[in-house]
Amino acid sequence: xxxxxxRVAVAALVGLALGTAxxxxxxxxxxxxxxxxxxxxxxPDLLRDVGFDQRLNEQxxxxxxxxxxxxxxxxxxxxxxxxxxxLALVYYECPMLCSQILxxxxxxxxxxxxxxxxxxxxxxxxxxxxxxxxLASAKKRAYTERYKRPGTEHGWHFLTGTPESIAQLTTAVGxxxxxxxxxxxxxxxxxxxxxxxxxxxxxxxxxxxxxxRDLRLALVEASSSRxxxxxxxxxxxxxxxxxxxxxxGLAAMTAVRLGGVATIAGMLTFWIVMWRRERREPDxxxxx
Numbered sequence: 573x574x575x576x577x578x579r580v581a582v583a584a585l586v587g588l589a590l591g592t593a594x595x596x597x598x599x600x601x602x603x604x605x606x607x608x609x610x611x612x613x614x615x616p617d618l619l620r621d622v623g624f625d626q627r628l629n630e631q632x633x634x635x636x637x638x639x640x641x642x643x644x645x646x647x648x649x650x651x652x653x654x655x656x657x658x659l660a661l662v663y664y665e666c667p668m669l670c671s672q673i674l675x676x677x678x679x680x681x682x683x684x685x686x687x688x689x690x691x692x693x694x695x696x697x698x699x700x701x702x703x704x705x706x707l708a709s710a711k712k713r714a715y716t717e718r719y720k721r722p723g724t725e726h727g728w729h730f731l732t733g734t735p736e737s738i739a740q741l742t743t744a745v746g747x748x749x750x751x752x753x754x755x756x757x758x759x760x761x762x763x764x765x766x767x768x769x770x771x772x773x774x775x776x777x778x779x780x781x782x783x784x785r786d787l788r789l790a791l792v793e794a795s796s797s798r799x800x801x802x803x804x805x806x807x808x809x810x811x812x813x814x815x816x817x818x819x820x821g822l823a824a825m826t827a828v829r830l831g832g833v834a835t836i837a838g839m840l841t842f843w844i845v846m847w848r849r850e851r852r853e854p855d856x857x858x859x860x
Contacts, residue, residue, distance in 0.1 A: 629772055640730070664711050674711070682719065684784055777790070
């Protein structure tokens, strides 16, 4: 017992030191900082233009033109009329949240018995007009391999488009984002939408992790063209404004790091309590 506790203590101390040092290093000028409160309330301009406006039962324009991962020009309506749709607005070279959004989609769908291309489709659309089919193809390959269900590739669609098509789509679904010229990155919120087979917005899901149960229920309801209720907007932003420096940083990664430090601190506290308890308790007869 004592040896095990000792190992935990060493790991906790090392991890705590490294995590704290990294968090401090990232908190320097131009680095990632965490400040409490609603980032949209602290940002003077950028993040006030970022978020989701829930437009339940709105029709997604079917005539919008995009290119699929093969470079073929497609109408968005080509994917309507068959199955409910999981729609993710991302950009493929996003350094942070977009990959987490798609990871969360795959993780949730992997638990469901439903198969992509049979009970539902997944459509990822890049809102960066500079991205093309090459990036879309690489993303599709990566996520269909991660999905690990052979024969379902036709249920995954990765699209790119023109500024006009992107603007019309993002406006229709209420997705607001902003370009930060200083960092040359997009500020945006994390979330996905479930559409009915006809292309109407049935449900919003926020964050980067999605409950398989909730996603399954949303797909079942959407398949019957049922529209869900509005949900609370607890949004995760890709950017965070630090009023003390007047700079933006990547808030989500900082929050993850601080959460890791807190976990290690909790482990260290547990070890101290157990160590003190063992010191107070005399060894029982026959204890080794």
